[in-house]
Amino acid sequence: MLRPTLTLARKDLKLMASGGQGLIQAALLGLLLIFVFSLSRPAGEVVPAQGAAAIFWLASAFGQVLVFNGLYSLEELTGARLGLLLSPAPRHALWLGKALAGFFLLLACQVLFAPAVVVFLGQDILDWPTWGLTVLVVDWGLVALGSLLGALAQGQAARESLLTVILFPLLLPLLLSAIKLTAGVFSGQAPEGYEQWLGMALAFDALFSGAAIFLFPFVYGGEE
Amino acid sequence: MRTTDAPMTKVLPLLAALALTAAQYAIWRYAPVEATMGLVQKIFYYHLPMSWWAMVSFFIVFAASIAYLVKRDPRWDRLAGAAAEIGVLLATLALVTGSLWARPIWNTWWTWDPRLTTTLIMWFVYAAYLLLRSAEAGGARGPTVRAVLGVVAFLDVPLVFYSARMWRSVHPAVFGAKGGGLEPEMWTTVLVSVSAFGLLWLWMLLARVAQLSQAQRLDALMVWDEEDR
Amino acid sequence: MTPPLAHTMALQLKRAGKFFGARPVFKNITCDLPAGQVLLVVGRNGAGKSTLLKAMAGLTPLSLGAVERHVPLERTAYLGHNTFLYHRLTALENLAFWAGMYGLSPSKDELLETLTRVGLARAAYEQAGIFSRGMAQRLTLARVLLVRPDLLFLDEPGTGLDTASLAVLHREIAQARERGALVVWVSHQISEDLARADLVLSLSGGATGSTSGQGWSFGPASAYVPEASC
Numbered sequence: 001m002l003r004p005t006l007t008l009a010r011k012d013l014k015l016m017a018s019g020g021q022g023l024i025q026a027a028l029l030g031l032l033l034i035f036v037f038s039l040s041r042p043a044g045e046v047v048p049a050q051g052a053a054a055i056f057w058l059a060s061a062f063g064q065v066l067v068f069n070g071l072y073s074l075e076e077l078t079g080a081r082l083g084l085l086l087s088p089a090p091r092h093a094l095w096l097g098k099a100l101a102g103f104f105l106l107l108a109c110q111v112l113f114a115p116a117v118v119v120f121l122g123q124d125i126l127d128w129p130t131w132g133l134t135v136l137v138v139d140w141g142l143v144a145l146g147s148l149l150g151a152l153a154q155g156q157a158a159r160e161s162l163l164t165v166i167l168f169p170l171l172l173p174l175l176l177s178a179i180k181l182t183a184g185v186f187s188g189q190a191p192e193g194y195e196q197w198l199g200m201a202l203a204f205d206a207l208f209s210g211a212a213i214f215l216f217p218f219v220y221g222g223e224e
Numbered sequence: 225m226r227t228t229d230a231p232m233t234k235v236l237p238l239l240a241a242l243a244l245t246a247a248q249y250a251i252w253r254y255a256p257v258e259a260t261m262g263l264v265q266k267i268f269y270y271h272l273p274m275s276w277w278a279m280v281s282f283f284i285v286f287a288a289s290i291a292y293l294v295k296r297d298p299r300w301d302r303l304a305g306a307a308a309e310i311g312v313l314l315a316t317l318a319l320v321t322g323s324l325w326a327r328p329i330w331n332t333w334w335t336w337d338p339r340l341t342t343t344l345i346m347w348f349v350y351a352a353y354l355l356l357r358s359a360e361a362g363g364a365r366g367p368t369v370r371a372v373l374g375v376v377a378f379l380d381v382p383l384v385f386y387s388a389r390m391w392r393s394v395h396p397a398v399f400g401a402k403g404g405g406l407e408p409e410m411w412t413t414v415l416v417s418v419s420a421f422g423l424l425w426l427w428m429l430l431a432r433v434a435q436l437s438q439a440q441r442l443d444a445l446m447v448w449d450e451e452d453r
Numbered sequence: 454m455t456p457p458l459a460h461t462m463a464l465q466l467k468r469a470g471k472f473f474g475a476r477p478v479f480k481n482i483t484c485d486l487p488a489g490q491v492l493l494v495v496g497r498n499g500a501g502k503s504t505l506l507k508a509m510a511g512l513t514p515l516s517l518g519a520v521e522r523h524v525p526l527e528r529t530a531y532l533g534h535n536t537f538l539y540h541r542l543t544a545l546e547n548l549a550f551w552a553g554m555y556g557l558s559p560s561k562d563e564l565l566e567t568l569t570r571v572g573l574a575r576a577a578y579e580q581a582g583i584f585s586r587g588m589a590q591r592l593t594l595a596r597v598l599l600v601r602p603d604l605l606f607l608d609e610p611g612t613g614l615d616t617a618s619l620a621v622l623h624r625e626i627a628q629a630r631e632r633g634a635l636v637v638w639v640s641h642q643i644s645e646d647l648a649r650a651d652l653v654l655s656l657s658g659g660a661t662g663s664t665s666g667q668g669w670s671f672g673p674a675s676a677y678v679p680e681a682s683c
């Protein structure tokens with residue numbers, strides 16, 4: 001299972017890096033979001049840590065939608081989806097491969113978003129270990145569900161805008177955890193119930209990774 | 225395949241009408257007026273059954289979606305669709321009545337109450353689900369796409385509920401203990417009202433399922449007519 | 454591992470049926486397809502040829518009945534209108550990717566050799582996006598050859614090919630057959646392709662007036678009489 005997963009992820013990263021529109025679009029939209037929100041900050045005042053955290057994760061969530069839309073549309077242009085489905089690679093490997101590629105692409109976007117939050121929203125990353133942990137745990141939840149629902153957009157099944165409407169409310173528990181933990185990173189004080197929020201994010205990761213493994217074979221099929 | 229179950233569709237609305245009349249009587253005549261909240265508290269007898277049956281509807285979407293994925297029988301897809309429609313309707317009404325209640329009692333239209341938040345989030349998800357349905361997204365794969373969504377949406381409910389509760393616990397509480405102790409007559413009224421709404425709910429669900437399968441049969445007939453030409 | 458013997462079953466259809474909503478595309482198709490044969494699937498547009506092929510390949514579930522494949526997925530290949538190529542990868546990278554998905558790890562020389570076999574040696578380092586239809590289809594053929602399939606699905610593979618590319622295709626179909634592969638071939642050029650086939654499955658769709666009354670017929674290619682339509 002690992003071999004086709006890595007083969008797929010490597011191919012996707014190569015294609016996205018060589019001018020895949022999803023990645024650039026995601027990065028630009030996220031940066032724009034952070035910049036626009038910085039305009040709402042009254043002169044001479046700082047954006048509260050929790051507000052800045054919310055903006056960061058909103059940008060990431062939008063970025064994730066665009067990234068997965070790009071990743072799955074790669075397979076549509078010449079019908080390669082049929083080829084993937086016909087290959088002996090188990091379908092879970094396809095989900096995992098896409099999730100893995102999406103994970104790195106999302107991280108790449110966040111490498112741009114984080115300094116933007118520091119510059120435009122006047123934040124400081126004070127707690128690096130928590131920051132690293134938060135990003136890894138929350139990003140996995142984002143891509144686990146993103147890779148499952150992104151596959152729904154294949155072959156015009158659902159337009160991205162519609163997908164956003166469905167995805168965002170589902171992401172709410174994860175985003176709340178992310179905002180709480182990140183606010184702690186920006187303010188330098190561990191949030192109240194730190195373990196519980198981390199636990200919530202981990203529970204989200206586990207639940208939707210499991211659900212995706214069970215459901216993905218239904219979602220990703222040969223029909224138009 | 226008979227799609228209308230005559231006794232069910234005739235007897236059920238009658239029973240529902242009788243039960244709802246009884247519930248009205250219980251709400252306005254039998255149950256005492258609550259001491260601190262006054263008449264406004266009566267909204268509770270509508271609000272509770274609505275949110276309750278909305279959640280049951282969403283559970284039916286979940287169960288029917290799993291059944292569809294296993295059996296691939298379009299009847300399960302139609303049941304999920306009917307349940308989602310009724311669920312969204314009841315959730316809307318529950319949110320409106322909840323808000324009307326919160327205004328005089330908690331002095332706010334909206335509060336970060338885990339139950340309210342969960343209902344609102346579910347409302348968003350299932351409204352999108354219905355949008356996907358009406359757009360006939362996915363073509364031949366549409367039912368599968370919807371079924372997957374029906375499963376994922378319901379799995380999220382406990383997480384949404386707990387995260388909403390954790391979020392609130394760090395905020396100052398807007399209100400004190402909710403409702404307080406209910407008197408025995410009030411409990412009886414709640415039970416009557418929940419059952420009455422249940423009958424109405426069941427009738428609406430069955431009627432909608434019957435309607436959807438009739439529509440499906442009509443579609444099939446139209447296809448054949450076109451082929452004969 | 455013994456090579457598949459002639460006349461071992463490669464694929465069986467058992468009362469296979471497919472519906473779109475309430476509309477039947479085909480139904481009740483039963484036939485045994487032995488290894489080492491070329492099956493031509495014919496029928497007019499919309500008769501359900503491609504749908505049947507997809508169902509045989511397991512890409513779309515049947516509504517009724519069953520399809521039994523006796524060849525593992527590792528030895529199954531598909532060649533259709535869709536090239537499965539990634540435009541921003543070179544010919545070589547495309548080939549290496551699909552090899553990886555099939556769990557194969559061919560050396561670069563092996564990949565180049567396969568490209569030479571389909572006449573693409575000089576385009577190995579070109580991006581697939583600039584390829585003509587014929588070149589793209591040749592690269593697709595190279596992808597299929599890499600797998601050395603025992604079960605090969607072809608969905609009108611000759612569309613848009615020049616004579617030279619067509620000759621390469623026909624050569625490889627014949628070689629696959631000799632090796633003991635079952636080739637399932639959806640074709641429009643019945644008059645041309647009939648000579649290369651052993652068996653014919655003819656679909657007449659859900660429409661009325663089919664010759665056999667059941668919407669399909671199956672038999673040896675030598676006994677097949679093309680219908681007047683198309």
